[in-house]
Amino acid sequence: MxxxxxxxxxxxxxxxxxxxxxxxxxxxxxxxxxxxxxxxxxxxxxxxxxxxxxxxxxxxxxxxxxxxxxxxxxxxxxxxxxxxxxxxxxxxxxxxxxxxxxxxxxxxxxxxxxxxxxxxxxxxxxxxxxxxxxxxxxxxxxxxxxxxxxxxxxxxxxxxxxxxxxxxxxxxxxxxxxxxxxxxxxxxxxxxxxxxxxxxxxxxxxxxxxxxxxxxxxxxxxxxxxxxxxxxxxxxxxxxxxxxxxxxxxxxxxxxxxxxxxxxxxxxxxxxxxxxxxxxxxxxxxxxxxxxxxxxxxxxxxxxxxxxxxxxxxxxAGVIGTSGYDCYTLGKGTLFQYRIHPDCIDVGKGNILPVRDINATLTWLWHHFSDSPFPLANSATEVPKGTAPIGMGTAYFQATGKPAPHTSRLAAVLEELDIIIPCSSALARGLHWTLNTQLLGLKDASSRLDVSPILEDFLALEDED
Known part of the structure; x- marks a missing residue:
């Protein structure tokens, strides 16, 4: 018309x-x-x-x-x-x-x-x-x-x-x-x-x-x-x-x-x-x-x-506009929904990631990479054996002792929240990220990392919408 x-x-x-x-x-x-x-x-x-x-x-x-x-x-x-x-x-x-x-x-x-x-x-x-x-x-x-x-x-x-x-x-x-x-x-x-x-x-x-x-x-x-x-x-x-x-x-x-x-x-x-x-x-x-x-x-x-x-x-019915957001995994592009809560992120299929685990994972990355790029590297078989490249999968496994595969979903969500920033790396092929040090308030090894304020700000703005 x-x-x-x-x-x-x-x-x-x-x-x-x-x-x-x-x-x-x-x-x-x-x-x-x-x-x-x-x-x-x-x-x-x-x-x-x-x-x-x-x-x-x-x-x-x-x-x-x-x-x-x-x-x-x-x-x-x-x-x-x-x-x-x-x-x-x-x-x-x-x-x-x-x-x-x-x-x-x-x-x-x-x-x-x-x-x-x-x-x-x-x-x-x-x-x-x-x-x-x-x-x-x-x-x-x-x-x-x-x-x-x-x-x-x-x-x-x-x-x-x-x-x-x-x-x-x-x-x-x-x-x-x-x-x-x-x-x-x-x-x-x-x-x-x-x-x-x-x-x-x-x-x-x-x-x-x-x-x-x-x-x-x-x-x-x-x-x-x-x-x-x-x-x-x-x-x-x-x-x-x-x-x-x-x-x-x-x-x-x-x-x-x-x-x-x-x-x-x-x-x-x-x-x-x-x-x-x-x-x-x-x-x-x-x-x-x-x-x-x-x-x-x-x-x-x-x-x-x-x-x-x-x-x-x-x-x-939740057709559109609820607190569930469509996203997709980084490797295979699999569609999933995630939800943000004050103390956790629900990435679907029963995978609820507590803030303490997310903080521990990001802290591990901060101590090992600082502001340098890191890969996903979350192979279900290679990460536990210690043969996978060091990346988010290794960080999650080392910090929590839990399986690494669903860190693909976690990385996608953290990217949408601007907690990690996608970038290219001259060191290896494939998608890499850096920590958003400004958003996370990271300055040196003694900096305390906590995503809770970011999740709280997200939920506060969502409540306004």
Missing amino acids: KKSTYLTSPTIIQFVNWLATNLDNGTLSHRHINRKSGGIWNCGSLYDAYAQYHWPHPALPHLSRPKGASFAHNAATLSALRGNLQNALHPTPDDRAARLAVIDVMTWGGVRAGNVRWIHANTDGLARRIIAIRDALNASDTSDPLLTDPNLRFNAGMTKVYSLICESLIIYDSRVAAALGWIVVKYCQAMGLQQVPKELRFPWAPAKSTPGASNPKQRNPSTGSFIFPALRSGALHAEWNLKASWLLEAVLSSPNAQSSKFITSIPGGERLRALEAALFMIGYDLASHPAVGIPATAPAPASAGQAASLGAVSPA
Whole structure:
């Protein structure tokens, strides 16, 4: 579908006019519990939600950007990230520079997990791949062959990358998707509709949370007969990322919006990002807090038949966005899922690696390699015999006395967490890593190595998402 076709639909015209009229009033007020602080967050309008924007991004050493949370701080950080991306793509596409720039964006957005291994494995041709998808998105046609390719990588990480280099493209993540659906329900109720028009069925994704959590954040806007499908990475994500961007851009251009503070108080180049930020804040949790006489309005789950007909899923199904992350082993490329916990890393198949074992393994590597490259070298037969090259497998076996083969999974996870950094070695063929001495705070042999703070920071940012 072309942008012009979508925006001239009578349904979209009516919705744009309605939303543009309600940017600053109480129609879209909301309140929920902040799971981190336990306090009640509330906004009186979409503009008020933007004014309270909060995203505590981690430090970005490559950009010399410290931690920060305000809209202004994040806008400056995104500007620096955009500059690095553009420099990596033009005038000459540079795959290595693109890899570093993309990973920095993932770090900012808290989406390294599930993405970094893919980026490293697909460095060759990465810059031209990004340019091609960028140009396809800018062409404003969801039927573009590149955007319908079943191998298209488009997910919560890549939407952040493309939002920085495309024309008027928002970040479409689970929080923004949740808020869009929530607003659509408000619109449908105001208009007396019985179901969500197909043009407004923005797919949703569950929040990241520990499977089985007693009170997970609500991201499914479906309620009663108003049903939204589940988000899938790839072509579906790209399609609705474009439609959401077109729609919000039209809202800001509407005559009905010209008296809004989004227009009168925000520079033109920041307005779309500010509206996205407002959605991001509301979409943290759609379950309203029943305080000050305001009834709880957590969306009711769809019936099984409704869900099946539109591809909707329950958050418990864990289709996308849970605390389980897809990754793959380094040698054979075997797909596996891992989960991060405060005191361990679960790499699947019953292999739960305690922090003490990870610390001991990395400490062994630090004492034997310092900041020099080391290989995986985790042969199940050669490591116990002492005939394998010294590497992570040997380090794990020597430090814990446990079999070394699943250190292939551990290495992949540690790479995604930036604890170890992939590199080439002049001493031997094959993939090598160095310890991220800056992140780990390693200076000399007496330095105490502990990954616990890194895991805690990861979980804290995951809880914000």
